[in-house]
Amino acid sequence: MILLTFVLLLVTFTCGARYSADWTSLDARPLPSWYGEAKVGIFIHWGVFSVPGFDSEWFWWHWQGEKPPDPKCVAYMDNNYPPGFSYPEFAPQFNAQFFKPEEWADIFNASGAKYVVLTAKHHEGFTNWQSPNSWNWNSVDTGPHRDLVGDLGEAVRNRSLHFGLYNSLYEWFHPLYLKDKQNGFKTQEFVLHKLLPELYNMVVRYRPEVIWSDGDWEAPDTYWNSTQFLAWLYNDSPVKDTVVTNDRWGAGCACKHGGYYNCEDKYTPGQLPSHKWEKCTSVDKLSWGYRRNMKMSDLMDLPTIIEDLVHTVALGGNYLLNVGPTPDGMIPVVFEERLRGVGAWLEVNGEAVYSSEPWRVQMENSSVPVWYTSKGDSIYAILTRKPPKPTVQLLEPKTSANTKVMLLGNLLPLSWSPIKPNAGLMIVLPELADTAGKAWTLKLDGVK
Ligand SMILES: *[C@@H]1O[C@H](CO)[C@@H](O)[C@H](O)[C@H]1NC(C)=O
Ligand SMILES: *[C@@H]1O[C@H](CO)[C@@H](O)[C@H](O)[C@H]1NC(C)=O
Ligand SMILES: *[C@@H]1O[C@H](CO)[C@@H](O)[C@H](O)[C@H]1NC(C)=O
Ligand SMILES: *[C@@H]1O[C@H](CO)[C@@H](O)[C@H](O)[C@H]1NC(C)=O
Numbered sequence: 001m002i003l004l005t006f007v008l009l010l011v012t013f014t015c016g017a018r019y020s021a022d023w024t025s026l027d028a029r030p031l032p033s034w035y036g037e038a039k040v041g042i043f044i045h046w047g048v049f050s051v052p053g054f055d056s057e058w059f060w061w062h063w064q065g066e067k068p069p070d071p072k073c074v075a076y077m078d079n080n081y082p083p084g085f086s087y088p089e090f091a092p093q094f095n096a097q098f099f100k101p102e103e104w105a106d107i108f109n110a111s112g113a114k115y116v117v118l119t120a121k122h123h124e125g126f127t128n129w130q131s132p133n134s135w136n137w138n139s140v141d142t143g144p145h146r147d148l149v150g151d152l153g154e155a156v157r158n159r160s161l162h163f164g165l166y167n168s169l170y171e172w173f174h175p176l177y178l179k180d181k182q183n184g185f186k187t188q189e190f191v192l193h194k195l196l197p198e199l200y201n202m203v204v205r206y207r208p209e210v211i212w213s214d215g216d217w218e219a220p221d222t223y224w225n226s227t228q229f230l231a232w233l234y235n236d237s238p239v240k241d242t243v244v245t246n247d248r249w250g251a252g253c254a255c256k257h258g259g260y261y262n263c264e265d266k267y268t269p270g271q272l273p274s275h276k277w278e279k280c281t282s283v284d285k286l287s288w289g290y291r292r293n294m295k296m297s298d299l300m301d302l303p304t305i306i307e308d309l310v311h312t313v314a315l316g317g318n319y320l321l322n323v324g325p326t327p328d329g330m331i332p333v334v335f336e337e338r339l340r341g342v343g344a345w346l347e348v349n350g351e352a353v354y355s356s357e358p359w360r361v362q363m364e365n366s367s368v369p370v371w372y373t374s375k376g377d378s379i380y381a382i383l384t385r386k387p388p389k390p391t392v393q394l395l396e397p398k399t400s401a402n403t404k405v406m407l408l409g410n411l412l413p414l415s416w417s418p419i420k421p422n423a424g425l426m427i428v429l430p431e432l433a434d435t436a437g438k439a440w441t442l443k444l445d446g447v448k
Contacts, residue, residue: 017029018235019231021228022227023227025231026227026234026258029234031259032241034162034242035115036276036318038113038115038162039355040112040113040114040320040321041114041115041164041321042117042321042339043117043212043322044116044118044119044322044325045122045166045282045288046148046324046325047122047128048087048088048143049124049289050094050289051090051327052076053289053290053291053292053326053327054076054293055073056287057122057123057287059073059289060172060173061172063076063077064087087124091137091142092143094139094143094144096143097144097329099146099328101152101154101155102155102158108339109161111321111339111342111343112343112345112350113321114162115209115210116156117164117210118149118152118153118164119166120166120167120208121166123170123172123214124171125168125172126138128148128149129147129148129149129202131198131202133193133198133201134194144329149202153206153208162209164209164210164211164212165211166212166213167202167211168214170216171190171194171215174190176189176190176194180223181219185219185223188223188225191224191225196229199229200229200232203238203239207238208239208243209239209242209244210244211233211243211244211245212245213245213248213258214248216248216249216251216254218251219250219251221249223250224249226250227249230245230258233245244259245258245259245260246259246260246261246262246278247262247263248262259276260275260276261278262277262278262279265281266279266280267279269317271362272316272358273317276317276318277316277318278319279308279317279318281321283299283300283305284298284299284322285298285299285300287324290332299338302338302342302345303436303437305338305341306437306438306439307384310439311371313353313356313371314358314372315358315362316357316358323338341437342437344437345435345436348409348435349382349437349441351408351441352375352408352441352443355375356373357374358374359372359374360396361396364396366383366392366393368383368385368392369383369384369385370394377445377446379397380441380443381442382440382441383440383442384438385439386438386440387429390428390431391426391427391429392426392427393424393426394425395419395424396424397425397447398422398448399416399418399422399424399425400446400447400448403444403445405442405443406443407430407440408441412430414428414429414442416428425447
């Protein structure tokens with residue numbers, strides 16, 4: 001009996017847990033730790049949709065898919081392209097002639113992000129690598145004639161950032177998908193002959209450490225074979241120990257099944273969720289893909305981004321910030337400026353962000369909003385506006401004789417006084433440098 005137990009233990013330890021193709025088993029997999037430590041990622045929406053650069057990455061659908069079509073998209077085509085011009089004719093103009101993956105990776109690294117997620121395939125079905133299942137509708141056969149996924153992956157990893165891939169399960173206009181849909185998803189021709197072979201190929205070839213799944217909502221996970229795919233991913237794939245996935249694996253899965261939760265786009269919970277989550281959002285508030293008619297007023301400014309990031313991290317989330325590159329392979333310089341601004345802020349304040357955990361209290365309203373994070377014995381109070389007076393009151397921390405307060409980026413401890421015995425403190429602030437991010441972090445030790 002003892003021997004048997006020992007053998008069983010040995011088997012468990014040497015092989016690790018095996019997951020079965022059901023949600024109870026898959027949902028119990030612990031998230032690889034790198035993800036929760038990373039906190040900040042960059043999302044990139046890039047594809048044929050970047051060529052019209054109008055409306056959003058949903059342009060094709062709004063022009064020719066939805067009924068009635070969006071009159072703005074119809075007018076854009078009527079006014080700018082010859083009659084009969086079809087969407088696939090945009091592909092040869094997806095040139096990427098200025099695409100320098102090392103330069104992109106340098107910008108992403110300078111943003112302080114620890115992971116990068118690229119659209120390998122969006123709902124239009126165009127793959128940014130030579131998928132054997134997407135003949136002539138991929139970035140090597142046409143357009144850039146280049147392995148965009150592979151080239152960016154190499155540069156990103158070379159800077160020690162994690163590399164992830166976005167993949168849309170459904171494709172708006174794929175004939176096999178439309179056939180399955182017409183059959184009420186009782187057949188799986190698209191899944192068995194297009195989606196799954198392509199997805200396995202993508203994972204084996206590029207070893208993504210995030211699979212950001214999307215386009216799942218029209219059909220149940222049983223149609224997509226999601227649990228079978230995830231069981232393979234977690235048990236036998238080349239990234240089984242490090243990969244993380246989100247929650248978009250079939251109608252009804254969001255916020256319920258998978259790895260971390262995205263719930264909905266730009267999800268912003270009001271209080272601390274019980275499951276690891278990620279907020280994805282875009283610098284261009286109106287689109288994820290590049291828009292040629294983007295205006296300054298359509299963009300999040302840097303203080304808004306920093307506040308959003310801080311709010312997300314204080315509530316235990318990761319922050320995935322999107323930029324849409326141009327079809328010729330440039331990150332619009334205004335996006336680059338935002339990303340470098342985030343990095344400059346994290347350079348000083350990152351200690352309160354990376355590898356942090358939510359604190360007992362996540363926020364309080366003092367004279368300015370205060371967001372809390374914690375790491376080890378330290379807690380961090382992030383002020384997302386400049387206090388009107390050179391003092392700030394924090395009511396939540398319980399002080400002790402050993403309490404010490406620092407301002408990140410400043411060498412001298414700050415003086416403070418208790419508000420009530422062991423409850424709350426009034427901190428005397430030094431001159432707050434007017435950083436572009438407009439948020440400052442107090443580090444408190446010796447408090448509870
Ligand atoms: C990787 O980094 C090294 C040194 O930083 C550099 O010499 C090399 O060109 C880089 N390779 C790529 C693909 O970025
Ligand atoms: C990446 O960014 C970090 C922090 O901003 C910096 O210290 C490091 O030199 C950068 N690495 C590369 C390869 O550029
Ligand atoms: C898809 O799922 C069915 C069970 O629902 C299973 O029999 C089949 O082997 C799966 N196919 C793949 C390629 O995962
Ligand atoms: C702080 O104020 C904001 C805006 O008035 C409010 O939405 C939020 O609930 C307040 N938070 C706390 C913890 O009181």
